[in-house]
Amino acid sequence: MSERRRVIPGHGPRRAGAASLALVLGGAGVLLGVTAGSAQAAEVSYATRCVPPAAAGLPPVDGTTKAEITAPATAKVGDEVEVVWKFVQAASKNPDLIDLPANSVQPSGTLKAAGAQTTAVAMEGPRENPAIPKGGDMVLADMKGKLKLTAPGEVKLTPDAYDINVMSTDTKCAPTAAVQPAATINVTASDGTSTPTPTPTGTGTGSPTPTGTPTKTPTSTPTSTPSATGSEDDGTGQTDFTGKEVQVPYACNTPIGEKNATSPVQINAKKNGGSYDLTVRFKGSVMDSPAPIPKGSVKPSMEVVLGGADKGTVHVEGPTNAEDIKAGDPMTIPDLKGTYKPGASGESTLSPGVLTVKALGTTTTCTPTKSEVSLKLDTAEQASGASGGGSAGSSGSGGTSGTASGGGLAETGAESNGALKALGLVAGTAVLLGGAVFTFMPGRRRLR
Structure with a gap:
């Protein structure tokens, strides 16, 4: 019996070290989970209509937007969490008209939050893109936004309208059909109590939807000068x-x-x-x-x-x-x-x-x-x-x-x-x- 219980030299400390490491990592996980849970990413597709500026004289274009939304899986009331909108596919490509130079395209848009709180989250990306050749796929930078959590429950995030600003002009794109939520944040009360049944509260604090960079209005116009005479001889x-x-x-x-x-x-x-x-x-x-x-x-x-x-x-x-x-x-x-x-x-x-x-x-x-x-x-x-x-x-x-x-x-x-x-x-x-x-x-x- 004692032989079976004998500890092989060196094995006991190794097991104890592994258990200690697991405990440390578990504790770290608990500490990290106090503010927000692991990030989750989900993709959603929706029918979209894009309307070019009136001055362009072009008709609206119907296409499909594919967006991937990343947000924390869990958080608590009072947290301000970051949400990321990645364009898996824009509702367009660059037509066979002009090469778009690098860093000439900037996206902005709105992400809808519903459920435990209802608000609109302003999203914006940097003016960062590779050179896009005529006929090439549109490449839009990731957009980011901040959401202040105000009530416990489930908060569902749904992509909505967005603008594409190209050298100071906007093309406006909006859903033409219902869009499914792409991510859900489970929000607990600040004291750690269980999450109640989610009910819309309408107490969100989202910021206004961005409207894109306004087109620069020409500030100077050609001026005439008195006619001059040429040579007679x-x-x-x-x-x-x-x-x-x-x-x-x-x-x-x-x-x-x-x-x-x-x-x-x-x-x-x-x-x-x-x-x-x-x-x-x-x-x-x-x-x-x-x-x-x-x-x-x-x-x-x-x-x-x-x-x-x-x-x-x-x-x-x-x-x-x-x-x-x-x-x-x-x-x-x-x-x-x-x-x-x-x-x-x-x-x-x-x-x-x-x-x-x-x-x-x-x-x-x-x-x-x-x-x-x-x-x-x-x-x-x-x-x-x-x-x-x-x-x-x-x-x-x-x-x-x-x-x-x-x-x-x-x-x-x-x-x-x-x-x-x-x-x-x-x-x-x-x-x-x-x-x-x-x-x-x-x-x-x-x-x-």
């Missing part, structure tokens, strides 16, 4: 020729449809031997930037139309933005430059022609609906000059010969004859991005 020795400012009506073909706009344009010239260095200027600061613009993302160009004695076009272009543009900074249009080599002798006229803007991978082309002469020059024919209908200009301050290629996004204003914010660089980008990012996405789970 190059024989006078004059080298600088200032054109008059003309109001050019444009019909623009944009990624979101046809738009009309009018813009003030001035063409100036400087004689350089037998040729002229041209500068096309869009007058005034169009607006303040509604969102950060990465450097090198926007480039405008134009075909200046020749008339009178000469024929053809001269290609002029502006540089891409050399630096990042901060939100709220004034938006200015760079001068477009190129070289004009006359192809005929006599009085030649120069008028603003087809405008293109290349921005964030998109193309917009704006064609004047009426010719407006800005500058007249008395020209002398040069070898291999413009006359004959071809594109003129070789090089000069970034100008290149040949017909303009590429082009880009223009914001031309929702109303007819609105100021040509097309060259406001990002105004239209904001409308396009905010209004067009939501198209139907087939029900497939986004890889995580």
